[in-house]
Amino acid sequence: MKRLIALLALLAAIAVGAAWAVAGIANRPAPAADVVGLNDAVASTAANWPYLKPADYEPAVTVVDATGHVLIAGTDPLPDALTAARHHALAAPVVVDDEIVATVYYADGSVAAEAAARRTLATTATIAIVIGVLLVAGVATTNYVRVVRPFERLRDFASEVAGGNLDAPLAMDRGNVFGAWTESFDLMRSELAAARQREQAVEESKRTLLAQISHDIRTPVATIAATAEVLAASEDDEAKLTRLHLIEAKSAQIEALVADLFRANESELAALRIEPTEFASTDLGSMLRGTVTSVRLGPIPPCVVRADRLRLQQVFDNILANSEKYAGTDIDVTFAVDELLHVTISDDGPGVAPDELEMIFGRGVRGSNVGDVTGHGLGLFTCAYLMDRMGGSISAPPTERGFQIVVGVPLA
Known part of the structure; x- marks a missing residue:
């Protein structure tokens, strides 16, 4: 600021000098001729x-x-x-x-001398004016560089931050009048960025929890309902039948609530952690037998597979629960090995129309022949997503009768 005041004072002095020179030229008396x-x-x-x-x-x-x-x-x-x-x-x-x-x-030398003097004064005044113009330009440039441009940078930075871009660069120069403001703005940006990161971490944790709950509860509840239905079919005691029907009703209620929770968070499937481990293929037998009782297993080729046990169990539970719900027949499971361990799950139910097989793994897609059986079309969609994340495969090949799902489990 002191340098700016000094420049303005010098500019005023030069302006006064130029005015004096011009006045001297105008008021100088003409010399007398000899x-x-x-x-x-x-x-x-x-x-x-x-x-x-x-x-x-x-x-x-x-x-x-x-x-x-x-x-x-x-x-x-x-x-x-x-x-x-x-x-x-x-x-x-x-x-x-x-x-x-x-x-x-x-x-007459006096006339020539007068002309020379006038020329000298005119030149001096011109130089003074040029210097004044240059100083004005210098002061204007200094003012722009030290005041206007930093203010414009602060304005642009504030617009970027207001728009959500907390990584926008902000050059700091403590030598200009906005130096302290610039530093304060940058501190504000850092605090906003840290607050956003904390908020995102909380949101990520919440999404992970909701996704896990919506996926992990749904299939066990379906198993409870199916077991209660099987027990009710062979039970003659009226009191026990009432309790079993109550279990079925509450299971259906929980299923509906969890399905609503899943629909609200189905876009957050990416939050599910996939942690593949290596284990023996024979372990698949216990996974496939634990969901429904009407499963017939074929021989399992001995090999080592690599998958996330929990997510693979979810895949099998979804497929078997769907088969029991829509087909209501015995379920056959066979195995074959090439580049993957192929697990083929088949039932003798009404199946799915051939022209719908390619779409059956889509979100919210259900077969046209499901009738009044309740569902949301999310089970096979979840299975396809999880198998893709684990590096495996899942497909529904056309069959002459019933419905068939082939799950490709990655080999170690």
């Missing part, structure tokens, strides 16, 4: 005509006869009237016997 010197030269020429001697004349005198010949040439000869006028010289005719025989030009 008429006496001119008259002396004319008288001497007339008296001595035509025998003129250079020694009788001052260096400022030029004498030109009527034919234009220079008879007396001073230090700066003036051969004609035009040249004399350019040099601000005085002129007078020489008359002898009533006849103009010559012209005397007198180069």
Whole structure:
């Protein structure tokens, strides 16, 4: 700020000096012409005509006869009237016997000196004005660099932060008047970024918890309901049947609530952790037997697979629970090995129309022949997502009867 005040003071001084120079040029009185010197030269020429001697004349005198010949040439000869006028010289005719025989030009030094002085003053004033203009430009540039541009950067930075971009760069310069503000803005940005990270961490934790709850509870509840239904089919005691039907009703209620929770968070499937481990293929037998009772297992080829046990169990539980719910028949499971361990799960139910097989793994997609069986079309969608995350595969090939799902479990 002090440097800015000093520049303004210097600019004012130069402006005053330029004004004084211009006023001096305008008010300077015109010099008096040296008429006496001119008259002396004319008288001497007339008296001595035509025998003129250079020694009788001052260096400022030029004498030109009527034919234009220079008879007396001073230090700066003036051969004609035009040249004399350019040099601000005085002129007078020489008359002898009533006849103009010559012209005397007198180069008056005072006039030339005055012209030179005026030129000097004009040059000085011009230089002063140019310097003033340059200083004004310098002050304006300094003002822009140190005040306007930092303010524009702060404005743009505030707009970026308001728009949610907390990574926007902000150059700090403690040397300008906005240095402290810039640092405060940057601290504010850092605090906002930290707060956003904390908020995102909380949201991520919440999404993970909701996704896990919605996936992990749904299949066990379906198993409880199916078991209660099987027990009710062979139970004659009225009191026990009432309790079993109550279990079925509450299981259906929990299923509906969990399905609503899943639909609200199905876009957060990416929050589910997938942690593959290696284990023996024979462990798949216990996974497949634990969901429903009507499963017939074929021989399991001995090999080592790599998958997330919990997520693979979810896949099998979803497929078996769907088969029991929609088909209501025995379920056959066979195994085959090539690049993957293929687990084929088949039932003898109504199956799915051939033109719907490719879409059956879509979100919210259900077969057109499900009738009044409740469901949300999310089980196979979840299975496909989890198998893809584990590097495996899942498909529904066309069959002549029933419905078939082939799960490809990655080999270690």
